[in-house]
Amino acid sequence: MAISLVTQYLPYVDELFTKESKKSMLTNQDLSWTGAHTVKVYKVTTASMNDYGRSGPATGNWSRYGQVQGLDATTEEFTLRKDRSFTFAVDKLDKDETGGTLAAASALARQVREVVIPEVDTYVYSVMTAGAGHKPAALALTSENIYTAITDANTALDNADVPETDRVLVVTPDVYLLMKRCKDITMETNIGNDLRLKGVIANLDGAVVAKVPKNRLPVDFGFMIAHPVATVAPTKLEDYKTHQDPPGISGELVEGRICYDAFVLENKAKAIYYQAMAAANK
Numbered sequence: 001m002a003i004s005l006v007t008q009y010l011p012y013v014d015e016l017f018t019k020e021s022k023k024s025m026l027t028n029q030d031l032s033w034t035g036a037h038t039v040k041v042y043k044v045t046t047a048s049m050n051d052y053g054r055s056g057p058a059t060g061n062w063s064r065y066g067q068v069q070g071l072d073a074t075t076e077e078f079t080l081r082k083d084r085s086f087t088f089a090v091d092k093l094d095k096d097e098t099g100g101t102l103a104a105a106s107a108l109a110r111q112v113r114e115v116v117i118p119e120v121d122t123y124v125y126s127v128m129t130a131g132a133g134h135k136p137a138a139l140a141l142t143s144e145n146i147y148t149a150i151t152d153a154n155t156a157l158d159n160a161d162v163p164e165t166d167r168v169l170v171v172t173p174d175v176y177l178l179m180k181r182c183k184d185i186t187m188e189t190n191i192g193n194d195l196r197l198k199g200v201i202a203n204l205d206g207a208v209v210a211k212v213p214k215n216r217l218p219v220d221f222g223f224m225i226a227h228p229v230a231t232v233a234p235t236k237l238e239d240y241k242t243h244q245d246p247p248g249i250s251g252e253l254v255e256g257r258i259c260y261d262a263f264v265l266e267n268k269a270k271a272i273y274y275q276a277m278a279a280a281n282k
Contacts, residue, residue, distance in 0.1 A: 027233035131264030
């Protein structure tokens with residue numbers, strides 16, 4: 001005798017694990033693209049210091065202050081390069097016969113969480129590492145040398161006059177494990193709740209520590225220390241909409257568009273230190 005067993009489907013979706021974006025800690029919104037697709041920023045030079053000619057101007061110079069110099073005012077041009085979109089439909093019967101798990105609202109939230117945010121993060125981190133002003137040779141990071149590598153990075157930023165506050169140390173879970181195993185590292189983990197909500201897990205050598213999944217970072221990523229002043233990461237347009245019963249579809253049509261980019265300012269590139277990982281660590 002054959003018995004057909006009951007199969008029950010629950011209104012539950014096996015969601016993917018995802019991490020929220022941490023790029024807001026590492027970038028700024030100082031420039032505005034409102035009404036424009038391209039922004040130009042001036043870079044103005046300075047004058048050199050001279051010995052004041054108290055007894056009179058130097059030979060061939062009419063001013064006691066020294067040779068009069070002109071200032072150069074060149075520009076950097078930033079044109080938005082990423083204009084991305086997606087669309088999908090949710091059929092009425094599919095929505096009904098899956099117990100509502102295919103609802104457009106939850107599907108849209110899932111799309112943003114699992115697709116849009118990781119794509120933007122991956123792009124921004126790639127721009128930052130490519131434009132870093134400090135890029136030493138790749139290093140095989142270990143629990144013995146990780147502390148020295150991080151303090152060397154902070155020293156490089158100090159010598160470049162980068163502000164000491166608001167620095168962010170970005171590490172992968174693997175590098176964070178090396179840090180925890182390092183006998184020289186004592187991380188301050190008493191972090192305020194506001195920073196924890198942003199993804200900060202500790203404080204080391206004056207920089208907050210943020211752990212980012214390795215699949216959002218370059219393949220040779222070791223660690224990065226960055227000050228948000230160096231990178232502007234605009235999102236000019238972020239538009240998501242749901243159409244009920246549009247022409248040609250019985251159900252809901254979801255559309256999304258995001259126009260974004262990231263730029264490292266030339267005069268502030270020294271505020272980013274990127275340490276690549278040697279092959280032995282990959």
